[in-house]
Structure formats: C-alpha cells, structure tokens
Amino acid sequence: MEEESELVTGEAVVLDLRVAKLASRGVAMLLDVLVQAALLFGAIMLVVFALPVDDASLGVTLILVLFVLVMIGYPVIFETLTRGKSLGKLALGLRVVRTDGGPIRFRHALTRALAGFFVDFWALGFLGAVAVIVSLTSSNGRRVGDFLAGTVVIRERVPDTGQAAIMMPPGLEPWAAQLDLSRLPDELALAVRQYLARYTELRPEAAEALGYGLAQQVAERIGTPVPPGMPLWAYLSAVLAERRNRDHARALAATPQPATSHPGYGPAYPQPYPAPQTAQPGYGPAYPAPQPYGAPVGSWSPAAPPLPAPTPGASGAEPPTAPRPAHPEPAQPPVENPFTPPS
Numbered sequence: 001m002e003e004e005s006e007l008v009t010g011e012a013v014v015l016d017l018r019v020a021k022l023a024s025r026g027v028a029m030l031l032d033v034l035v036q037a038a039l040l041f042g043a044i045m046l047v048v049f050a051l052p053v054d055d056a057s058l059g060v061t062l063i064l065v066l067f068v069l070v071m072i073g074y075p076v077i078f079e080t081l082t083r084g085k086s087l088g089k090l091a092l093g094l095r096v097v098r099t100d101g102g103p104i105r106f107r108h109a110l111t112r113a114l115a116g117f118f119v120d121f122w123a124l125g126f127l128g129a130v131a132v133i134v135s136l137t138s139s140n141g142r143r144v145g146d147f148l149a150g151t152v153v154i155r156e157r158v159p160d161t162g163q164a165a166i167m168m169p170p171g172l173e174p175w176a177a178q179l180d181l182s183r184l185p186d187e188l189a190l191a192v193r194q195y196l197a198r199y200t201e202l203r204p205e206a207a208e209a210l211g212y213g214l215a216q217q218v219a220e221r222i223g224t225p226v227p228p229g230m231p232l233w234a235y236l237s238a239v240l241a242e243r244r245n246r247d248h249a250r251a252l253a254a255t256p257q258p259a260t261s262h263p264g265y266g267p268a269y270p271q272p273y274p275a276p277q278t279a280q281p282g283y284g285p286a287y288p289a290p291q292p293y294g295a296p297v298g299s300w301s302p303a304a305p306p307l308p309a310p311t312p313g314a315s316g317a318e319p320p321t322a323p324r325p326a327h328p329e330p331a332q333p334p335v336e337n338p339f340t341p342p343s
Contacts, residue, residue, distance in 0.1 A: 017101065020094050020153040021141045022132065029128075031088035032075070040070045071122065072113045079109035084151075093157030099150050108149045115145035166196060168241035169234045175227075176242035183221045184243060192218065192236050199233055211236065 020028075043066040047059065078086045083103040084096035096104050096112070118124060120131035120143050131143040140152050168176065192214050199207055211232035218239055219225045226235045 017097070017152070018155040019140045020092075020155050022135050024092050024094060024155065025135070025141060025153055028086070028088035028092045028094055031091055032086050035087050036070050036074055039074065040067060043070065072117055075113045075116070076106070076109045079104065079112070080106045084109075089153070093155055094153055095156050096146075096151050096153050099152055104149070104151055108151055111149035112145035112151060115148050116143070119144045166193060166237055166240045166244065168245075169238055172234065172238040176238045179222055179224055179239065179242060181222055181239065181243050181246065184218065184239070185221070188214075188217055188221065189240060189243060192240055196233065196237060196240070208232070 044063055047062050047066065075086055079096055082090070085094070089095060096108070098104055098108065116122075116125075116131070120134075121128045125131060134143050134147075135141050142152055146152055195210055195214055199211075202210070215226050215232050215235055218236065222239065226232065
C-alpha cells in the first residue's frame with residue numbers, strides 16, 4: 001500500500017503526499033555518496049598533482065576546504081537549483097518539500113545539509129546511525145535535518161493504479177434506460193466510482209458491506225431498488241454507466257452544429273465552388289434546372305392536352321403509351337429498428 005502523509009497545514013488542510021520511507025531514501029543517499037566520493041577524489045588529485053605545494057599544512061587545509069564544499073555544497077547547490085532534488089533523489093523520483101507542500105529554498109537546503117553533516121551522518125551521526133534511528137521512529141520518515149528545516153521527502157513517481165473505466169453490464173441497457181437519475185448527486189456518484197475502482201482490492205466481506213450501503217443510498221435517490229438476484233457491483237455499474245451516457249448525450253446536444261447541416265446528410269461545410277441548383281439526393285446535378293415541383297419530362301399532367309385516341313387498324317398496332325420518367329425513383333433502404341438489442 002502507498003504511504004500517505006498525515007501532515008496538516010495551518011488552514012486545516014490535510015496534504016495528500018506520498019512520503020518516502022527509509023528504503024528509497026537510503027538508496028538515494030547511497031547514490032549521492034558515490035557522486036560525492038568521485039568529486040572529492042577528483043578534487044584531491046587536482047590539489048596533489050596539478051597544484052603542488054611545499055607546505056603540508058596548506059595542502060591539508062585545501063583538502064579540508066574541498067571536503068566541506070563537496071559534502072555540504074553539493075546537496076545545497078543541487079537542492080536549491082532543482083527545488084528539492086539531488087542526483088540520487090532525481091534517479092529515485094524523490095523530492096524535498098516543505099511540510100506545507102511548497103518548494104524549499106536556500107535556507108531549507110542549507111539547514112538540511114549542515115544537520116546531515118554534523119548530526120545525521122558524518123561528524124556525530126556514527127555514519128548514518130542517528131539518521132536511521134530518527135527516520136524509523138518518525139511517521140513520515142523524517143531525519144533530524146528534516147525536523148530542523150521543516151521539510152519532508154516525498155515520492156513524485158508513484159505507480160499508476162490504472163483506474164478501470166465504468167462499463168455497462170451486458171443485458172442491463174434496457175433496464176438502465178428507464179431509470180430516473182436526475183436526483184443522483186455528484187458526491188454519491190464519485191463515492192460509487194471510487195468503490196468500483198477499488199472493488200478488487202477490498203476483502204469480500206468489506207466489499208459486500210460497503211457496496212450494500214452505497215446501493216441503498218443510490219436506491220433512495222433514484223427510486224429503484226436493487227433487483228432480486230442482481231449483484232451489487234452490477235447495479236452500481238449500470239447506474240453510473242447510464243448516467244455517464246446521458247451526460248455525453250446532453251453534451252453532444254448542446255454542441256452548436258453548422259447552420260447548413262441536414263439530418264441524414266451530415267454537416268455541410270462551405271464549398272469552394274457554387275453547388276448545382278438542382279442537386280437532389282438520388283438524382284445528382286442536372287443542368288439546366290427544371291421548375292420546382294414540376295412533373296418529369298414526358299409524364300402526364302392534368303394541364304397537358306389529352307393524348308389522341310389510337311385508331312384501330314388491321315395491323316393490330318398497340319396504342320402508344322406515355323414515356324417513362326427519365327429518372328426512376330430510387331429504392332428506399334429498409335429502416336433499421338433503433339430499439340433492436342445488440343447481439
């Protein structure tokens with residue numbers, strides 16, 4: 001389980017911080033010590049070979065100055081410039097912050113570095129024994145330098161729990177479509193979502209008790225109790241999934257559509273060329289444009305003069321028939337039943 005802090009700010013706000021414990025802080029400290037040892041070794045080699053001095057006391061003084069600069073200046077410079085990170089903390093995904101959650105400044109980094117050198121680790125710390133004991137007794141894993149500076153080390157990179165999406169249980173779509181969800185508050189819906197996200201992490205008896213309480217609250221709000229034989233998680237999932245689908249539908253309905261859109265044809269966007277005047281679905285463009293609502297060419301209309309009666313002859317010729325329309329009426333596709341349940 002992830003360790004969360006119990007820090008409370010002056011405004012009585014509980015901070016949700018993933019504090020770093022002894023193990024991760026120890027690995028980060030080990031990496032920092034290796035970097036400091038490499039820097040110190042290079043500085044000593046520079047003093048011994050590149051800057052030879054005849055006075056032994058001067059050489060020892062330079063080495064001590066370099067030791068202090070590396071052991072104290074290294075964490076101070078890095079944590080000040082990066083707002084709470086050293087190379088070891090950067091590798092482990094850790095950061096030093098104030099107890100109120102804000103970034104640290106130079107004075108915080110200097111206090112931690114001085115306390116770490118003299119109390120926690122080197123001078124009086126018995127090679128880190130004091131820091132280990134204080135960190136183990138602290139609920140937030142803080143050492144002496146953290147208490148003096150008012151800081152805490154947190155974890156920035158935490159494993160993603162991967163909250164599962166709320167899905168509609170199969171076969172409950174028609175039942176959920178009849179629910180009245182207008183009185184379901186957002187707070188209760190959020191509590192149900194968190195319960196469903198952690199359902200697999202809870203013990204069976206705890207999951208059953210918590211789910212029963214949430215289902216009773218939801219049933220009071222929507223006026224529909226849990227159907228007999230339906231699992232509690234399925235009932236809550238169906239309610240949330242239907243609520244989400246309705247919210248999405250309302251959001252789509254509130255989105256402004258283009259002014260020239262037509263149902264069944266999709267939105268019409270401005271065309272670079274003028275559209276034909278007689279473009280009709282199923283007929284295509286026609287030039288020139290006929291009169292609107294006019295009869296097809298060659299068809300009979302009441303205003304047209306009657307056709308002459310055929311003269312019976314010996315040849316037995318069939319009487320002339322009216323010409324067929326130039327464009328037959330396209331066959332209409334069958335309308336799909338929108339209420340057919342999915343397979």
